[in-house]
Structures are given as structure tokens and as C-alpha cells.
Amino acid sequence: MADPTITLSASSIAENLQDRTLIGVLSVANGANGETFTYSLTGSLSDRFEIVGNQLFAKAGYPFDFEAMSSLDITISAESNTTGGTDVADKSFRLSVTDVNEAPTDILLSKAIVSETAKAGTEIGLLTAVDPDRPEVSAAVMPTFTLLDNAGGRFQIVDGKLVVAEGATFDFETAPSLQIKVKVTDAGSLNFEKTLTINVTDVSEIGGSSRNEKLKGTESADVINGGAGNDWIWGLGGDDVINGGAGKDILYGGAGADTFVFDTPFKKGHFDQIRDFKSGEDKIQFDLNALKSFKVKAGKSDLLAFGKKGGKPDDKGGKPDKGGKPEKKSSVGLDKVFKEGKLEKKFFTIGTTSKDGNDFVVYNKKNGTVYLDVDGSGSAKPIEILKVKPGTTVLFDDFLFI
Structure with a gap:
């Protein structure tokens, strides 16, 4: 006949339990017929459990965390309630902690700065979610990001990245910072919302007059307005916004992704020349x-x-x-x-x-x-x-x- 042994009807416990929860039923196999036993816990985790009769409970206020501990061991003793009854050896049980989906707890943006001259498609930063179920992950791995407030249509999310939307304009002088609201939803449809602040960086603004002038930008991003004369304009470095204004102007963007702006009514024979236009990098922008x-x-x-x-x-x-x-x-x-x-x-x-x-x-x-x-x-x-x-x-x- 096999030796008496303690059995437990369960082999797992769910994570994040907050209330007192029944784990399983204890019994002794191969004991005498009708024999009853008193069970007790030993070991380092015994304070997290309690036994009532032959039922094993997880105590309230001791939630288990799958991410921190995916399994745990408990040791149970059984003493016969009959004088001279069956002698049963202590037994250890390994309980696996089952993973339960938890909502994301934070949203991070790798960079939160946009230039006054930023064009459509400019990447601001990568969005990531902090989720208790797994380390910090990007949108490409699990969560879905949604813009609840896009700062007046200035931003959109593309492949987990916050980018400048079509038609967006920025002005440091009137709005040095902008706020957006982002929602992240995990694979289990749990979500988290957060308001993020995007800081607008000031750009050097260079203005011409009604005279014919030669205007030069800097190695950083500039906004250059030629005015009414027949001007020569060099943007030099940076992502510049160059507006020749009225007149017949000669425009050089220089290095960087430049935007050439045309916002004055066109006149026959009065057209600007862009001497270094780069398709796919520079833009030609018309005011309707x-x-x-x-x-x-x-x-x-x-x-x-x-x-x-x-x-x-x-x-x-x-x-x-x-x-x-x-x-x-x-x-x-x-x-x-x-x-x-x-x-x-x-x-x-x-x-x-x-x-x-x-x-x-x-x-x-x-x-x-x-x-x-x-x-x-x-x-x-x-x-x-x-x-x-x-x-x-x-x-x-x-x-x-x-």
C-alpha cells in the first residue's frame, strides 16, 4: 500500500488578489477510512495563507505579482485527529502565479520639443507605455496609442511616433508650449490617459523691407521674410521658412529641409527663383x-x-x-x-x-x-x-x- 500523502486540489493562484480567496481543498491520500486531519502551514510564505478546516485560503491584503514571482512554494503539515492515527510526512507544494492583465500605468514621450518651422511629417518623439505586465514597450509591440486632444490638429500618431500633422503651424511668441492628450490601450482593452506638454522652440526671424536686399539666415532654423523688394535670400543651415514676399526674389534654402512660402498675389512676370530646391526634402507652400x-x-x-x-x-x-x-x-x-x-x-x-x-x-x-x-x-x-x-x-x- 502506498504511503499516506497530503494532496491539494489546486496548483495555481491568480495574481493581484485583494480579498480573502479560496485556493484549494486539502486531503490525505491513503489514510485510514474516516480518519480526519488538522492541517498547518510552515515556511517563509505561511503568513500569506491560512487554513480553515481542510480549505487553503490566500489572506486579504497580500496580492501576488506574476511579474515579480511567477511561482511560490508552501509546506503543509497534517496531524491525525485520531490517537495513534496515521503518520503523514510534511509536503511542499509549488503554486504557479497566473498572469492577469493589468492596465498601463504611464505614457512616455522620448522627446517633447517642436520647432516653430517644423513641417508636416516631422517626428517629435517615440511614444512608449509603462505596463505592469511587461517592461516598457513601444506601440509596435503591444499597445495602441490614440490622440484625444491633438492641440488643434497640429499633431498625429504614426507607427507609435508623434509627428507634425499636415497644415500645422507653430508660433513661439503666441504659444510657447502646447498640450496633447494621449490614450494607450493594451491588448486586453485596458487603457490609461495622460496629458503631455510639447515645448515650441523659438526660431530666429529675419525681416526685409520694401528695398532690394540681401538677407542671410543662420546655421540654425530661421524664418526669413523678404518684404516687397527684389531680394536675394540665403537660408544657410537649419530647416528654414523662406518667404520672398512681393517682387522677384532669388532664394537659396541651403542645408536642411526648407519651406518656400508664397502668400502674396501673383503678378505676371513677377515670380521667384529657387536655386537649390531638393525634392522630397524641401517644400513649396502656397497660401490659398x-x-x-x-x-x-x-x-x-x-x-x-x-x-x-x-x-x-x-x-x-x-x-x-x-x-x-x-x-x-x-x-x-x-x-x-x-x-x-x-x-x-x-x-x-x-x-x-x-x-x-x-x-x-x-x-x-x-x-x-x-x-x-x-x-x-x-x-x-x-x-x-x-x-x-x-x-x-x-x-x-x-x-x-x-
Whole structure:
């Protein structure tokens, strides 16, 4: 016959228990029929448990932490309640601590600084979550980050990174810091929210006048405004914002990712030249208000088509109305055709003339000139709006509208 031995009906205990919890039932196998036993605990962890009758309980106020201790050992003794009863040896039991999902407890941002001149897509910092279930991890591993407050549309989250959103502008003088609110959700749908502060760094601002001038930036990020003269402007180092203003200006961005701003109404023969434009790094930014004077003949259905992916204006006289007559067309500014953000590919072409009815921006790579074609079809004479070095690569997504 086998020796008597203590048994426990359970082999695990859940982590984070706060209340008194039944773990399992104790018994003695191979004892005498009808024999009862009194059980007791020994060992370093005995103060965390108690035995009532033949039931093993975890005491209240002693939660176990899977991350700190994934298993534990307890030793139990059994003494027969019968005089001269069965002699049972003490026995150790290993209880595994089961992992229970816990909500994240903090959100960290590796860097919380943005320059006044930061452009769309600029990375601010990497978001990470502090989660009791595992060490600090990035969004690519487990949690999902969501912006509850994006500081007026200035920021977005891409692949776990906080980046500058399209159309975002920053001004240290009016808002030296901005606040965002981020929520992190783990794989078990538990979440945590936190407000983070993003500090805006001041950028040197250099202004011209109505005279013809030569303006130079610094090796850091600068904002340079040329004024009304025919200026020469050098951004030098840093991610600069260069605005020639009115007049015919010669612009050099220099090193860094520079933004060339055009926010004054265009005049025939008055266009700036960008001598060192770098596609994919620099940006050409138009203020939509500067395009109001360029009129497009279009009906309502044409304008709706402009706003749709792949849409083209009706070049056959407009959609007939209910009376069978062609839809009446009226003049609208190009500011109503383009939308804030990147230039849509359907409005751009490379060549000497427009290729279809909505090529409003034409880039002649051979001579380096960017034109506005007000009818989008090439039937009207295009208007020169800026020039780059001949042969320079310029693509549709190099243009921004604000």
C-alpha cells in the first residue's frame, strides 16, 4: 500500500488578489477510512495563507505579482485527529502565479520639443507605455496609442511616433508650449490617459523691407521674410521658412529641409527663383488666398468632381440641367479648387503643357518653370509662378496649400 500523502486540489493562484480567496481543498491520500486531519502551514510564505478546516485560503491584503514571482512554494503539515492515527510526512507544494492583465500605468514621450518651422511629417518623439505586465514597450509591440486632444490638429500618431500633422503651424511668441492628450490601450482593452506638454522652440526671424536686399539666415532654423523688394535670400543651415514676399526674389534654402512660402498675389512676370530646391526634402507652400485672382470656368458638378479622387471637370459644356440645357458655368478662384494639405496628383503634370482638363499646376523640367494653367487644359496661356534650376526634380507632393 502506498504511503499516506497530503494532496491539494489546486496548483495555481491568480495574481493581484485583494480579498480573502479560496485556493484549494486539502486531503490525505491513503489514510485510514474516516480518519480526519488538522492541517498547518510552515515556511517563509505561511503568513500569506491560512487554513480553515481542510480549505487553503490566500489572506486579504497580500496580492501576488506574476511579474515579480511567477511561482511560490508552501509546506503543509497534517496531524491525525485520531490517537495513534496515521503518520503523514510534511509536503511542499509549488503554486504557479497566473498572469492577469493589468492596465498601463504611464505614457512616455522620448522627446517633447517642436520647432516653430517644423513641417508636416516631422517626428517629435517615440511614444512608449509603462505596463505592469511587461517592461516598457513601444506601440509596435503591444499597445495602441490614440490622440484625444491633438492641440488643434497640429499633431498625429504614426507607427507609435508623434509627428507634425499636415497644415500645422507653430508660433513661439503666441504659444510657447502646447498640450496633447494621449490614450494607450493594451491588448486586453485596458487603457490609461495622460496629458503631455510639447515645448515650441523659438526660431530666429529675419525681416526685409520694401528695398532690394540681401538677407542671410543662420546655421540654425530661421524664418526669413523678404518684404516687397527684389531680394536675394540665403537660408544657410537649419530647416528654414523662406518667404520672398512681393517682387522677384532669388532664394537659396541651403542645408536642411526648407519651406518656400508664397502668400502674396501673383503678378505676371513677377515670380521667384529657387536655386537649390531638393525634392522630397524641401517644400513649396502656397497660401490659398494668393490664388483667388486666378479664375476657373466651372459648373457646380465640375467643382464636386475636383474634390473627388480621380475626378475631372466636364469639358463638354457642363452637365445638362432638368430642362435639357447645359449646366451654367461661372468663374471661381483656384483657392476653391485646391484643398489644404498636399497638392493632389490629378492637378499636376510634368511637361510643356497640360495633358487633360484639370492639370492646373504644370512643371516644365527642361526650363525649370512652374506654371499655373487656369483652365487646366492648356488652351489658355499659362502663368509663370516660380522657377527652379532646369532639370531639377519637382513632384506633386512637394507642394503644400494652407
